[in-house]
Amino acid sequence: MMDRYHLRYFLAVVDHGNFSRAAAHCNVAQPTLSVGIAKLESALGTKLFVRTNQRVELTVAGARFLNYARRIEGEFNAAQRAMAQTAPAALFRVGVLGSIPGALIARAVAASLAVDPSLRIEIVDGSERELSAHVARGRVDCAVTLIDRGSDRFEEELLFEEGYALALWADHPRAAEAVVQGEDLAADTMIVRRHCEALGETSRHFTERGVRPRFSYRSTNDERVLALVAARLGITIMPDCFEAPGVARPRLSGFTLRRKIGVAYTLESHASGVSTHPFLQTLREMAPALNV
Amino acid sequence: MMDRYHLRYFLAVVDHGNFSRAAAHCNVAQPTLSVGIAKLESALGTKLFVRTNQRVELTVAGARFLNYARRIEGEFNAAQRAMAQTAPAALFRVGVLGSIPGALIARAVAASLAVDPSLRIEIVDGSERELSAHVARGRVDCAVTLIDRGSDRFEEELLFEEGYALALWADHPRAAEAVVQGEDLAADTMIVRRHCEALGETSRHFTERGVRPRFSYRSTNDERVLALVAARLGITIMPDCFEAPGVARPRLSGFTLRRKIGVAYTLESHASGVSTHPFLQTLREMAPALNV
DNA sequence: GTCCATCATAGATTTTATCTATGCTGTTGG
DNA sequence: CCAACAGCATAGATAAAATCTATGATGGAC
Structure with a gap:
């Protein structure tokens, strides 16, 4: 059965021209994307790409499917956005690197709650690796963690360097x-x-x-x-x-x-305005004092 | 993350007015649909239904979402149909009840292959229960099994009674x-x-x-x-x-x-013309001779 | 009151997406 | 011409999630 993630994989391959980069962009491993596309092709009963090991290109059927895929994915996002407007008091979930002082985070939480006591914030801590997984799977809205590590899987914003x-x-x-x-x-x-x-x-x-x-x-x-x-x-x-x-x-x-501490978002969550959350605003105000 | 099956559950509830019937129509258990809708509501950040124990009705947000849901599900189906036209020589998978003579099925296979040797047919047998599951999950295109058992989960067609x-x-x-x-x-x-x-x-x-x-x-x-x-x-x-x-x-x-033997389809597979497959045509020709 | 219909919840189970590790195949650079 | 590389596929293991069964809770009907 054709499913939404199939469309995302398909569009990523189209947009990036090869499976590996597409996989990175979808925050999944390359074989995952490989079997995902295979599933989609089998669901549709048609090959969508011609694989040469230099690049992949759309088949005729693939090109036709592209129109549908773009439209559907667009509609999903439109629906999500439209509903988000009605949505009340969203919970803000943030992952925090274990090697960041708890006091620092506590201060930021206190300060942002002082600004707006109705805020609902949830903190989870973990290793750099764990946080990456959490961000990738949408289990947190963003993570305060090490950045500039070369894998451009996420949208990153520098807070301080030390x-x-x-x-x-x-x-x-x-x-x-x-x-x-x-x-x-x-x-x-x-x-x-x-x-x-x-x-x-x-x-x-x-x-x-x-x-x-x-x-x-x-x-x-x-x-x-x-x-x-x-x-x-x-x-x-x-x-x-x-x-x-x-x-x-x-x-x-x-x-x-040295290390760089910053905020990592997925593309979607960044686009959906998570980065303007008071908690992050507070962190940004506190950050310059920590540069060494 | 909002997913396709969420839309199907949502639309089924809207169309059938309550969770239980919607679940039956989706070929899933009622709790499955219940948590499915809950997931969707949480993904959108809004309640979609007001649950009274007499009936469920759409919230304002739910009514708004309905437009998107219908359009998206429609696009999925349109894409599927459009691609099916290009699709080559589809494999025809049919489930057969274990208590139907193998010779009967063998004759039907032989006859339909005689009509068109390029046909690709796959037979899987199992109990009534297993076949239901296979049909529901789309692992087979249809099943030759007992019908008229009261659960109107599937589209049914009588072959013979004995x-x-x-x-x-x-x-x-x-x-x-x-x-x-x-x-x-x-x-x-x-x-x-x-x-x-x-x-x-x-x-x-x-x-x-x-x-x-x-x-x-x-x-x-x-x-x-x-x-x-x-x-x-x-x-x-x-x-x-x-x-x-x-x-x-x-x-x-x-x-x-007595028992009634017939063909069971899901709504989709029936709509997509599976019922005109030569194998089933052959079975229909053979069936009257078996009525006792 | 009891029965019935309806949806929610919990725990177990099954399915399935995903990962890691590895293989295969052309291409490139020496 | 061979080695290193880049790219996709495959296999088996793992983790996540959907789904199931069983049960609880709630309100209406008789």
């Missing part, structure tokens, strides 16, 4: 310095932030300098990590935007990795 | 009689045709007459059953249309159950 720095307890021997040499930390015990995107880079950094750190704690909970740093259990490396009383944040010499 | 009769080996003491009394078979061993729709009725018939038969064989394979009847392993009851050398078919007195 580096990474050490987290030491306030009276650690090196706490007062602006920049610390990795070699000077050979005797320290480290805490592993298991979900951190910089994990690989960090261990490489120390290995290259002949430092083989011991580990006292592994966690995905950054708030707890900060508390334990303050409690002198160990030191760690984390993005600049983290801060806590009793924790100093000197730079680690030669550690130049 | 009763049930005994199957005895040719020189069985009662083989020459036209009608046999159940009581006279008390000493006989019976074969159970496990897939037979008359199974319950048969055992009730004997129980009511104080006959408690012994069983020598249970099978779903009627050809083998007939061979074993001829081989004097046991006797059985089967629809009139079965025949084999060495097997006599006297009536069983008081056993009045």
Whole structure:
């Protein structure tokens, strides 16, 4: 039975000229799109594309079907838009990267609720990978996550850019310095932030300098990590935007990795005006202060 | 994400005025349709129906959506039809009830292939229940099965109507009689045709007459059953249309159950002209001879 | 009151879209 | 001419979703 997603796959192939790019644009894997088109062709009883491995081109039947497909997909969108006007108080669902301070998000939520108490906001956190999946499948309206990672699957908007720095307890021997040499930390015990995107880079950094750190704690909970740093259990490396009383944040010499945090949307959700949501407006106001 | 089947459910509810009938018309269970409509409403962000337990009626938003829904579903069908014209040599898939003689179907296949050797026909057999599911899900274009069973889920066409009769080996003491009394078979061993729709009725018939038969064989394979009847392993009851050398078919007195065999289509497949297929034409020509 | 018709909900089941991994086939660059 | 590559297809496993059965809730009819 011909179904809506078949039309989307078909149109994507027409618009992008090959299956692979079309798949990326639909946020699915290439084989998925491949069997999707095959299903459509079988439902219609006609081949729609001639596959050469240089490019795909429409058959005569495919060209004829294109008219219908465009019209139908257009009507779906028109219906959706028309209904959206009547729709009351939409729930705003946003995914947030686990390695972004909860306090930051909490402030943004509080501020936007202060603007409009009737807002309904839902936060879900996860890894970069999980968030991509959520955005792609429409389980969230957008995600606050790492951006500029080369896969142009989503519409992206930069919020802030930052580096990474050490987290030491306030009276650690090196706490007062602006920049610390990795070699000077050979005797320290480290805490592993298991979900951190910089994990690989960090261990490489120390290995290259002949430092083989011991580990006292592994966690995905950054708030707890900060508390334990303050409690002198160990030191760690984390993005600049983290801060806590009793924790100093000197730079680690030669550690130049940076990350860009921004908002990722699907094309549709971006087009449907999600990006003007007060929560995101608030985040945009807060963001410049976090650039380092 | 709004999908095509949502539209079909929605339109069915509008056209039939309540969820239960709409579900029957869509060949799905009532809860399925219930959650389907709920999904659609959530996708659109608006309630589409006001549910009273007397009837459902459209909300304002629902009435507005109706225009889009009808147009889109219409376009889907138009596209399907338009493409079907180009489509080459369609495969004809037909489900056949297990308790219909294979020889009958084989004759029909042979005859229609004689008319047009380019025909591509695919036969699948199964129980009445299985065939319903196949028709409903579009896995077959139609099914040759029991009809007139009260559930007007499908378009039905009567082929022939018949009763049930005994199957005895040719020189069985009662083989020459036209009608046999159940009581006279008390000493006989019976074969159970496990897939037979008359199974319950048969055992009730004997129980009511104080006959408690012994069983020598249970099978779903009627050809083998007939061979074993001829081989004097046991006797059985089967629809009139079965025949084999060495097997006599006297009536069983008081056993009045009858069955109607016909073709069941979905509305769409019927509309798309499946019923004019040579295979079905052949069956129609053969059918009158089978009325008993 | 009980019965009946209607829709909603919950949990299990089945189906199906999707993914990962891999194969195949031309094309390109060395 | 061969290796690397880019592009689509296939297979098996996985995950998601639609669907089913069974049951509950509600209101009208008798």
